Amino acid sequence: MSIEVRNVTKKFGDFIAVNDVSLHVPNGELVALLGPSGSGKTSLLRIIAGLEQAEAGQVLFEGEDATARHVRHRSVGFVFQHYALFRHMSVFENVAFGLRVRPRASRPDEKEIRRRVMDLLKLVQLDWLGNRLPSELSGGQRQRVALARALAVEPRVLLLDEPFGSLDAKVRQELRRWLRRLHDEIRLTSVFVTHDQEEALEVADRVVVMNHGRVEQVGTPQEVFDHPATPFVMGFLGNVNIFGGRVEGGRAILGPLHLDYPEHPHAESLPAAGYTRPHELEVDRAEGGGGGFWAALRYANTAGAVVKLELATGDDRLVHVETTREQYELLRPTTGERLYVRPRQVRIFVEPGKGLPPPSERVVPPK
Amino acid sequence: MATIVGVQNRLTAGPRNLTEPFAVRVVLTLVALAYLLVFLVVPLGAVFAEALQKGWAAYVNAVREPMALSALWLTLLTAAIAVPLNLVFGVAAAWAIAKFEFPGKNALITLIDLPFAVSPVISGMVFILLFGRQGYLGPWLQAHDLKVVFAVPGLVLATIFVTFPFVARELIPVMQAGGTEEEEAARVLGAGGWTTFYRVTLPSVKWGLLFGVILCNARALGEFGAVSVVSGHIRGKTNTLPLHVEILYNEYNFQAAFAVASLLTFVAILTLVAKSVVEWRSSRRTDVLSEPRA
Amino acid sequence: MRVPWKRPRVLPGFGLTLGYTLFYLSVIVLIPLSTLFLKSATLGMSGFWAAVTAPRVLASYKLTLGASLAGAVINAFFGLIVAWVLVRYRFPGHRLVDALVDLPFALPTAVAGIVLTTLYAETGWLGRPLAQAGIKVAFTPLGVAVALTFIGLPFVVRTLQPVIDSLEPEFEEAAASLGASRLQIFRRVILPAILPAWITGFALAFARALGEYGSVVFIAGNMPMRTEISALLIITKLEQYDYAGATAIAVVMLVASFVLLLAINRFQSWSIRLTSD
Numbered sequence: 006m007s008i009e010v011r012n013v014t015k016k017f018g019d020f021i022a023v024n025d026v027s028l029h030v031p032n033g034e035l036v037a038l039l040g041p042s043g044s045g046k047t048s049l050l051r052i053i054a055g056l057e058q059a060e061a062g063q064v065l066f067e068g069e070d071a072t073a074r075h076v077r078h079r080s081v082g083f084v085f086q087h088y089a090l091f092r093h094m095s096v097f098e099n100v101a102f103g104l105r106v107r108p109r110a111s112r113p114d115e116k117e118i119r120r121r122v123m124d125l126l127k128l129v130q131l132d133w134l135g136n137r138l139p140s141e142l143s144g145g146q147r148q149r150v151a152l153a154r155a156l157a158v159e160p161r162v163l164l165l166d167e168p169f170g171s172l173d174a175k176v177r178q179e180l181r182r183w184l185r186r187l188h189d190e191i192r193l194t195s196v197f198v199t200h201d202q203e204e205a206l207e208v209a210d211r212v213v214v215m216n217h218g219r220v221e222q223v224g225t226p227q228e229v230f231d232h233p234a235t236p237f238v239m240g241f242l243g244n245v246n247i248f249g250g251r252v253e254g255g256r257a258i259l260g261p262l263h264l265d266y267p268e269h270p271h272a273e274s275l276p277a278a279g280y281t282r283p284h285e286l287e288v289d290r291a292e293g294g295g296g297g298f299w300a301a302l303r304y305a306n307t308a309g310a311v312v313k314l315e316l317a318t319g320d321d322r323l324v325h326v327e328t329t330r331e332q333y334e335l336l337r338p339t340t341g342e343r344l345y346v347r348p349r350q351v352r353i354f355v356e357p358g359k360g361l362p363p364p365s366e367r368v369v370p371p372k
Numbered sequence: 373m374a375t376i377v378g379v380q381n382r383l384t385a386g387p388r389n390l391t392e393p394f395a396v397r398v399v400l401t402l403v404a405l406a407y408l409l410v411f412l413v414v415p416l417g418a419v420f421a422e423a424l425q426k427g428w429a430a431y432v433n434a435v436r437e438p439m440a441l442s443a444l445w446l447t448l449l450t451a452a453i454a455v456p457l458n459l460v461f462g463v464a465a466a467w468a469i470a471k472f473e474f475p476g477k478n479a480l481i482t483l484i485d486l487p488f489a490v491s492p493v494i495s496g497m498v499f500i501l502l503f504g505r506q507g508y509l510g511p512w513l514q515a516h517d518l519k520v521v522f523a524v525p526g527l528v529l530a531t532i533f534v535t536f537p538f539v540a541r542e543l544i545p546v547m548q549a550g551g552t553e554e555e556e557a558a559r560v561l562g563a564g565g566w567t568t569f570y571r572v573t574l575p576s577v578k579w580g581l582l583f584g585v586i587l588c589n590a591r592a593l594g595e596f597g598a599v600s601v602v603s604g605h606i607r608g609k610t611n612t613l614p615l616h617v618e619i620l621y622n623e624y625n626f627q628a629a630f631a632v633a634s635l636l637t638f639v640a641i642l643t644l645v646a647k648s649v650v651e652w653r654s655s656r657r658t659d660v661l662s663e664p665r666a
Numbered sequence: 667m668r669v670p671w672k673r674p675r676v677l678p679g680f681g682l683t684l685g686y687t688l689f690y691l692s693v694i695v696l697i698p699l700s701t702l703f704l705k706s707a708t709l710g711m712s713g714f715w716a717a718v719t720a721p722r723v724l725a726s727y728k729l730t731l732g733a734s735l736a737g738a739v740i741n742a743f744f745g746l747i748v749a750w751v752l753v754r755y756r757f758p759g760h761r762l763v764d765a766l767v768d769l770p771f772a773l774p775t776a777v778a779g780i781v782l783t784t785l786y787a788e789t790g791w792l793g794r795p796l797a798q799a800g801i802k803v804a805f806t807p808l809g810v811a812v813a814l815t816f817i818g819l820p821f822v823v824r825t826l827q828p829v830i831d832s833l834e835p836e837f838e839e840a841a842a843s844l845g846a847s848r849l850q851i852f853r854r855v856i857l858p859a860i861l862p863a864w865i866t867g868f869a870l871a872f873a874r875a876l877g878e879y880g881s882v883v884f885i886a887g888n889m890p891m892r893t894e895i896s897a898l899l900i901i902t903k904l905e906q907y908d909y910a911g912a913t914a915i916a917v918v919m920l921v922a923s924f925v926l927l928l929a930i931n932r933f934q935s936w937s938i939r940l941t942s943d
């Protein structure tokens with residue numbers, strides 16, 4: 006079942022949690038709502054579920070307006086961050102709950118309930134825990150039970166609110182991949198909320214990046230990471246080095262970076278900033294083709310899969326570079342040594358609202 | 373029981389968007405209000421209605437009647453002795469229980485709860501058994517011409533027995549919640565025992581303390597059963613205000629009985645008001661403390 | 667962790683406060699109470715048994731137990747409604763009503779006694795319409811039940827309020843998303859969660875009612891074998907200088923109250939263990 010959100014606005018007193026948001030989730034997709042706290046992602050999810058009422062806008066399921074429908078009639082499965090498993094019921098009874106509260110007419114008989122619950126528990130690989138109480142399970146197990154419970158009523162949409170937020174890092178990773186595999190198997194339209202960009206990029210078919218109640222960008226994980234539409238998206242999805250400055254007369258003068266910028270040939274100077282990721286910077290002893298700047302090595306962290314270097318320019322600006330082990334071994338820089346830093350590519354964002362072209366990428370030619 | 377470590381002061385509880393249908397809410401509210409009306413409001417109003425049934429002058433006369441006044445005096449005296457003693461006990465017991473670990477602590481806590489399990493009649497009776505003429509210490513008291521039961525000391529003892537848990541029970545959870553770190557820090561900084569108590573512990577538990585004192589006082593002023601057994605009902609000598617109410621009522625002097633009762637009812641209303649104020653002030657303080665700094 | 671007595675303690679005053687506490691308790695509580703058991707022991711086993719099973723005494727047990735139970739049941743039912751309304755709904759005068767619930771705690775029992783009697787007598791505001799409907803309240807066991815309902819009213823409400831207030835919304839939201847109606851949510855999710863507190867409140871109201879004297883003794887009528895509560899019987903025996911007989915009944919009442927309170931304490935700690943994660 007596809008979901009469409011049209012011009013939804015939600016306020017809490019004076020605070021605008023969701024600001025005129027429109028979104029379309031095609032049938033069968035796994036979409037992530039990604040953003041920092043306060044970005045409105047959880048409010049939006051709860052509005053789709055029917056747990057909150059929006060001040061304005063509509064929610065449509067498969068084209069039908071469901072805005073006025075009560076949550077129990079929306080056929081949504083909801084998974085909470087803290088599981089919300091019913092403490093006094095066994096795992097089995099928790100999963101069976103949705104089937105047991107069906108009106109007499111559509112309620113399956115006991116045998117059928119049993120069959121369905123056990124099938125679901127097998128699906129989440131917990132069929133051997135049916136008689137336990139939630140308090141006897143680990144966090145990861147509880148969340149899987151919560152998922153089974155939500156799926157038991159055969160929802161047409163699955164909504165998850167920071168489903169792995171309460172779990173340890175390792176369990177979180179396992180469950181994340183497990184959720185992706187599960188989705189591939191059952192192909193149920195799913196929307197999940199997270200503030201963890203790694204999670205969103207790893208699991209989702211498409212990512213909706215939100216900030217301050219608005220949608221900043223919608224795209225595949227590849228798209229939002231490689232081609233961020235706004236500085237916020239770029240900064241939120243990974244580490245960045247930011248070089249502030251201006252563009253004028255066909256050149257971008259961004260701190261120590263001086264690049265060609267033919268998009269703005271006018272003499273009028275506009276504020277701009279260049280964003281590059283640590284792995285998009287190279288370091289060497291020689292200047293090579295130019296287009297970079299000199300900096301002194303402050304600190305090298307060699308523990309880990311990549312080597313993280315911290316360098317300081319002449320005006321004490323810090324630059325973070327990530328390089329491979331091999332490159333580092335070849336170079337063997339010493340602390341304090343002056344090195345040449347060159348960006349392979351820079352994303353330049355110019356102050357909006359001046360009728361100028363959208364952010365462009367300058368690819369600095371290799372040496 | 374009614375401790376102030378209780379209900380949060382949020383605007384509404386429960387899920388924001390899910391509640392019973394309007395009709396159900398109205399019915400439930402009306403049922404609740406009707407129940408409280410019949411059992412609480414009507415009796416409350418009736419006290420004053422009955423007290424004033426013969427007019428304002430009769431009311432004032434009943435209240436100013438010498439026996440009533442001496443009963444009032446005796447009641448106040450009893451409370452004035454019992455409450456401070458129980459206050460000291462409550463603080464001592466709470467300190468020992470909240471700040472230390474020792475074997476038998478649970479038994480001690482249960483022991484403090486004892487008066488709640490004992491009928492007031494029994495509470496009074498044990499003092500008769502001990503100090504009455506035929507009691508264990510009776511002959512000794514008679515020999516020294518001391519009277520405990522059927523005299524003021526008996527009233528005080530019975531009142532102390534019935535009301536001593538209140539301060540302790542309110543103070544113990546509050547002190548426990550405060551932990552021991554602040555006091556330990558004060559000690560490390562060189563503070564003496566009493567100083568630590570006055571300047572560190574006391575300010576943080578003052579609302580619990582006040583609350584306990586209010587409840588203790590209310591009960592001390594209004595105690596009937598225990599005092600009735602111990603007092604001998606000697607008018608002008610061992611009659612507290614509640615006992616005086618009983619005597620007037622049994623003499624069919626209803627209007628006077630209710631007039632005197634209305635005094636006690638005023639105190640009860642004041643107690644409820646004080647309780648609300650303390651609850652409001654203490655929860656406001658904890659709200660301020662738990663708000664994160666911007 | 668058992669802490670040995672001799673270990674030096676950081677915080678001062680342990681010896682002083684514990685010593686004073688034990689001294690106070692002994693003088694005020696332990697010694698007086700022990701006289702109770704001592705005195706009743708003078709009857710010997712058979713004398714004790716005869717004293718506590720005399721017909722008049724048995725009748726008083728029946729009345730006390732029955733009326734206390736009735737009062738506690740009424741309070742359980744209506745107390746739940748009041749607690750729910752006070753926590754979940756808002757209406758004008760809400761704060762006032764909430765404060766009023768404590769009235770039976772604050773009001774002296776004698777005042778409660780005389781006002782309830784006046785109200786429910788056949789000439790009273792509430793007694794008259796009831797009498798016309800053929801129901802007599804004052805001077806009957808029903809009157810005793812009414813007084814005990816008044817006395818126990820705050821217990822159920824006050825034990826339930828914090829528990830209802832701390833129910834997390836997610837459980838109700840989860841149940842609603844799974845298709846449950848409001849009534850189903852109440853029956854299957856909310857009720858089991860508040861059941862321990864409900865039972866505790868009921869038991870506390872019951873325990874309080876068992877020993878109640880002041881608010882009952884006026885409205886009961888105190889007719890032996892019919893409307894005489896056990897507490898009154900104790901006083902009657904005291905006035906007749908039958909100290910031993912009085913203490914025998916008192917011991918029975920005490921034991922019953924202790925057992926009840928012990929059960930309540932055990933139940934409370936059991937349910938806390940059950941519902942903690």
